[in-house]
Amino acid sequence: MSSAVAKRYAKSLSELAHDEGCLEDVAKDLHSLRTLLKESEELSAALGNPSIPMAERAAVMAAVLGKAKVHRITKNFVSLLLDNNRLSALSGIVDAFEKYYDERIGRVRARVCSAAPLDKDTLAELERHLLEVTGKKQVLLETEVDPDLVGGIVTHVGDLVFDGSIRTQLSLLQNKLLSQESAAQA
Amino acid sequence: MKPAKLLQVVLITALFSVVLSSSALAAGGGGGPDFTALLRHFLNLAILLGFLGWVLRRPLGDFLQRRRYEVKEALDESWSARTEAEARYKEIEARIENFEAEIETLMSDVKADASSERKAIDERAHQAAGQLESAAKRSVEEELRRARRELREEAIALAVTLAEGLLRNSVKEDDQKRLTADYLGKVGEASRQ
Numbered sequence: 001m002s003s004a005v006a007k008r009y010a011k012s013l014s015e016l017a018h019d020e021g022c023l024e025d026v027a028k029d030l031h032s033l034r035t036l037l038k039e040s041e042e043l044s045a046a047l048g049n050p051s052i053p054m055a056e057r058a059a060v061m062a063a064v065l066g067k068a069k070v071h072r073i074t075k076n077f078v079s080l081l082l083d084n085n086r087l088s089a090l091s092g093i094v095d096a097f098e099k100y101y102d103e104r105i106g107r108v109r110a111r112v113c114s115a116a117p118l119d120k121d122t123l124a125e126l127e128r129h130l131l132e133v134t135g136k137k138q139v140l141l142e143t144e145v146d147p148d149l150v151g152g153i154v155t156h157v158g159d160l161v162f163d164g165s166i167r168t169q170l171s172l173l174q175n176k177l178l179s180q181e182s183a184a185q186a
Numbered sequence: 187m188k189p190a191k192l193l194q195v196v197l198i199t200a201l202f203s204v205v206l207s208s209s210a211l212a213a214g215g216g217g218g219p220d221f222t223a224l225l226r227h228f229l230n231l232a233i234l235l236g237f238l239g240w241v242l243r244r245p246l247g248d249f250l251q252r253r254r255y256e257v258k259e260a261l262d263e264s265w266s267a268r269t270e271a272e273a274r275y276k277e278i279e280a281r282i283e284n285f286e287a288e289i290e291t292l293m294s295d296v297k298a299d300a301s302s303e304r305k306a307i308d309e310r311a312h313q314a315a316g317q318l319e320s321a322a323k324r325s326v327e328e329e330l331r332r333a334r335r336e337l338r339e340e341a342i343a344l345a346v347t348l349a350e351g352l353l354r355n356s357v358k359e360d361d362q363k364r365l366t367a368d369y370l371g372k373v374g375e376a377s378r379q
Contacts, residue, residue, distance in 0.1 A: 116362045125370050132377035150350060151357040152365045155373070162376070164369035166353055174346040181338050 003096070006089050010096030013077050018104060022071050027101045029074035030094045036064070037090060048088050058082055106137035110157040115149040115165065130157055198237055 017026040037044045043064070047057050061082055065075045081087045102108060110130050112118065118126075123141055130139045134157060150166035357365075 114366075115357075116359070118366065122366055122370065126373065129370065129373040129377045133373070150354050151362055153369045162369070162373050164365065164372060166357065166365070167350070170346050170350050170353075173349075174342055177342045177346075178339060181335065181342070 003092060005086075006092035007096045009081075009086070009089070009093045010100055013073070013093075014097055014100040014104065017073055020073060022073060023101060023104060025071045026074050026077075027098065029068070029070040030090075030097055032068060033065075033070070033074070033078065034091055034094045036068070047082070050085070054082070061087075102140075107140055108134050108136040108138070108157055109140045109142060110155055111142045111144065112153060112155045113144045113146045113149065113165075114153045115145070115147060115151045117145055118143060118153070126153075126155065130155070133160065134158065194241075 013026065014023065017023040037047075043060075046052060047061060049057075058079065061078060062075075065078060070078075078087075078090075081090060081093075098109075108130075110127075112123070112126065123143070127139045127141055130141075131137075139157070148167060150170070152165040152167075152169075153162075154165050154168070155162040
């Protein structure tokens, strides 16, 4: 499914959920559902298998949603995806929905990558700075540890990148030395 | 020939025949030369010749006149041909006389052309050789520059890789804390701007 179609589904769902006053619930439901389908490959394969009759797939999905106790709108939306054979696009729809959701509640997501795990104080301070930088009401930090950075932190927030990693410093040093070398050659 | 003229010729021929026959009869007499008969023969011959001359005078005159014109024309043509041949001969003779000079001039021109062409070829060859030499020098210099550049780039990449390895082993918890503090300071600085 193209991202345009995923965006249309996500936008319609977010508007409906907003009108119904259950935007946060639906967002949580979709996040949980995506996590569930990612973790359970068998379930994901069965729901996307066209050789299994639609009624059986709908029954499986209804059972899953019933156990997860999702909101009515979420249940209806997933049923719609199943009917339209669009369940494979759920991940993209959830991504697009989260963007709409973040925009509506004034939240921004920041992906924080560090060479070593960061403590709470550091993350709190980083969140405070990012709130000031972005001017948003809320910053959602998604942390990740990457030893390849050698040292330091890299944060992606929207189109902004704050790069304080040793790997990038080394890369810059290498580029600087190469450009000096090129200038000397010229 | 006209009919009147034809009748005239026939009558005269008949008269001539009568005369001849009478003379022949007269000659049939005794021995010794008969001068009278001989005289008659001469007379007959003269009359015949005179008659022929009288009859043929006009056609013969016309013929002779025409023949004279033809001969004259032939003479004129041969004269003009001769004049032309003489002129041609003189021309050829003159050309033959100048032939050696022309050959010398031609040879001289050919030698001059060959000399200038040889010089031009030499110059072009020198230029081409110079260009080839320059191109070869440039190529060698470019190859050297490229090799040096690649060598230095490899050296720089190797140095950076070594530095990364050293840092990876030498960066400790305190260093990470310091790096984090620096980072937060920079992000905070950016937030205040």
